Amino acid sequence: MKMKRFTGVLTAVLVSGAMLAGCSGANDANAPANEGASSGDEGKKQPTYTFRLAESHPADYPTTLADKKFAELVGEKSGGRIKIEVFPSAQLGEEKAVIEQVQLGAIEFTRVSTGPLAEFNKAFGVFSLPYIFENEEHEWKFLNGPEAQKMLEDLSSSKFMGLAYYDSGARSFYTREPVTSIEDLKGKKIRVIQNKVNIDLMDALGASATPMPYGDVFNALQTGVIDGAENNWPSYFTSKHYEQAKHIIVDGHQRVPEVLMASQVTWDKLSDEDKKIIKEAATESIAYQREQWKQFEKESEDKVRAAGVTVTEVSDLKPWQDAVKPMIEEYRADYKDVLAAIEGSK
Incomplete structure (x- = not known):
């Protein structure tokens, strides 16, 4: 046994x-x-x-x-x-x-x-x-x-x-103070995802890139370490960033x-x-x-609007697109085939 x-x-x-x-x-x-x-x-x-x-x-x-x-x-x-x-x-x-x-x-x-x-x-x-x-x-x-x-x-x-x-979804900018045009973004300290392309994007738009982990953004907005950040509607809502950055300009600059x-x-x-x-x-x-x-995404946008956030829709993207054209051309050699495939998918 x-x-x-x-x-x-x-x-x-x-x-x-x-x-x-x-x-x-x-x-x-x-x-x-x-x-x-x-x-x-x-x-x-x-x-x-x-x-x-x-x-x-x-x-x-x-x-x-x-x-x-x-x-x-x-x-x-x-x-x-x-x-x-x-x-x-x-x-x-x-x-x-x-x-x-x-x-x-x-x-x-x-x-x-x-x-x-x-x-x-x-x-x-x-x-x-x-x-x-x-x-x-x-x-x-x-x-x-x-x-x-x-x-x-x-x-x-x-x-x-x-x-x-x-x-x-698409990413847009949200800030502590109103930003209603590309000119208003100049000099603002904006949190970005930690990669070089995003840093160069902020430079192209005249803002100051501040890379940091996503989890640190709320406190950074609250204390004024940064002037704003950029993200999609659901992240803007669930992170409660809208409580500290009550202004969003919907430019949809990235689909990441x-x-x-x-x-x-x-x-x-x-x-x-x-x-x-x-x-x-x-x-x-x-x-x-x-x-x-x-x-x-729809629920998040509705709730943010209901909370009294100032929403500015960009009606003319041309000034924004023109500002980043030199940056895109700078990167074209790195992403030649992919960019060609993206442009061919329209």
Whole structure:
């Protein structure tokens, strides 16, 4: 009886030790992905995984809801073998720090803006160039096209696996004091995403770029460290930045998509079957995210307007576009093919 009990315990230890899991503590994320399962041997158990997905936005934000939908789909398609736990509200760190951890394989998945991602993969800096998309339809025609999909694949050179693009609307400027024209923006200290393109954009518009983590912006607005920031309607609302910066000028200078991605370290250890499951789940989550985004974007704008924020619509974008033309030409050599594809998607 003792021998049977010992044999059973030993077997359980050997099997559980062979299973790869993200950061569950019980399993080793560095173990070979197919250990414990034999290709073509249906009698062997397939590996199980528990992965983490880092998200900087709140639990009810459209990207977080899409993260959860993605995780749900992965669970369903894998029969519960692959579990992805979503950690919202920057619980695992701010975006830039998380990207570094994903690159190392310490965190398995994340949803990140292409803004900070450009610091790790230069190609994604193109999305920070101003006024390159005419509208949402133009943006998504490009994102669904071959050039944008190739960009996701090419993230492997930076040790990431790009899975899908998510919507993030258009970005506009909001400030502590009224800004009703491009001239009013001159000299203002504006928080920007931490990449060079955004810094150059502020220079082109005559403002002073102040890079800082998203989580520091509210206090910086409150204390006057910065005069304003720029973002989309949902972020402006959920961050409560509108309480400190009560003026927004809707110029829609950027459409900076989000990227759902995995660590290449993690990806390389998965079987082809599990890669397919994860990729399919990511693709299927896009429509859900875009639906959630459109609804929340409208709700956010309505609530901000109801709170008494001064909203200035830019009726003539030409002065803004003219101001940034030299900057875009400066970057054209870096993004020649992508810009050509964007312009061809109109």
